Amino acid sequence: QSALTQPASVSGSPGQSITFSCTGTSSDIGGYNYVSWYQQHPGKAPKLMIYDVSNRPSGVSNRFSGSKSGNTASLTISGLQAEDEADYYCSSYTSSSAPVEFGGGTKLTVL
Amino acid sequence: EVQLLESGGGLVQPGGSLRLSCAASGFTFSTHAMTWVRQAPGKGLEWVSGITVSGGSTYHADSVKGRFTISRDNSKNTLYLHMNSLRAEDTAEYYCAKVRLEYCSSTSCYSAFDIWGQGTMVTVSS
Numbered sequence: 001q002s003a004l005t006q007p008a009s010v011s012g013s014p015g016q017s018i019t020f021s022c023t024g025t026s027s028d029i030g031g032y033n034y035v036s037w038y039q040q041h042p043g044k045a046p047k048l049m050i051y052d053v054s055n056r057p058s059g060v061s062n063r064f065s066g067s068k069s070g071n072t073a074s075l076t077i078s079g080l081q082a083e084d085e086a087d088y089y090c091s092s093y094t095s096s097s098a099p100v101e102f103g104g105g106t107k108l109t110v111l
Numbered sequence: 112e113v114q115l116l117e118s119g120g121g122l123v124q125p126g127g128s129l130r131l132s133c134a135a136s137g138f139t140f141s142t143h144a145m146t147w148v149r150q151a152p153g154k155g156l157e158w159v160s161g162i163t164v165s166g167g168s169t170y171h172a173d174s175v176k177g178r179f180t181i182s183r184d185n186s187k188n189t190l191y192l193h194m195n196s197l198r199a200e201d202t203a204e205y206y207c208a209k210v211r212l213e214y215c216s217s218t219s220c221y222s223a224f225d226i227w228g229q230g231t232m233v234t235v236s237s
Contacts, residue, residue: 002155034222038156045206045230046148046156051223057211089156091222098172099218102148102156 003028004090004103011109012080020075022090022103030071034093037066037075040105041086049088050075077108085110113137113226115207120231127197127235133190133207133228141185144210144220147192149203150230159205160192161221164214170221175201197235204230 005023012018020037022029029035035053038046048057050066053073063078073092077084090103119131131147147159160181161170169181180193190207208224 034219036223045227048225057225093219093222099170099221100158105155
């Protein structure tokens with residue numbers, strides 16, 4: 001059971017915009033602006049897509065954007081492309097015994 | 112090229128031990144905190160352990176506390192994970208990852224990992 005809650009799957013068509021949600025508590029997402037998002041293709045290592053809620057690392061497409069409201073963080077992909085099909089994980093700093101926790105992941109299918 | 116390369120995984124019996132290594136290149140290893148994250152087959156990501164720049168402070172998930180120890184050798188640009196009393200539930204792909212910020216000493220630094228290795232598989236089974 002992951003500490004952060006993500007829907008198991010979402011799907012969208014090429015060119016659409018799609019939003020992933022990640023729900024936590026005031027001890028993690030709601031209490032700090034330290035939310036990250038990772039993309040993971042099958043058999044590959046995760047890749048950092050967003051950090052500190054809404055910042056993109058160098059080299060990440062501006063089609064990816066992040067936001068937060070209360071205890072829920074969101075990742076939006078605009079102009080969906082076939083190559084975006086992957087698993088997406090959120091993570092957050094937490095005041096619990098471990099400094100970071102991950103969501104269970106959302107599988108994105110591009111129709 | 113910035114790179115992390117894990118090694119040391121394999122098949123081990125329950126109760127056994129293993130040491131994972133992670134060789135870093137292409138960046139100043141000694142200025143970044145580091146971490147281990149694992150992923151059981153078909154499952155999500157689980158943070159395992161973290162270590163500060165100097166190695167003076169370490170952090171472990173409750174699930175591995177007392178059994179796993181993270182360490183580093185800055186002279187060799189290498190991160191380690193010493194795993195003892197291994198259990199079937201420790202079976203996973205183990206990734207080492209670099210904390211994004213340099214010289215970050217706060218535990219909040221472990222919120223973003225910008226470079227990941229390719230992973231090394233650990234299987235605990237009799």
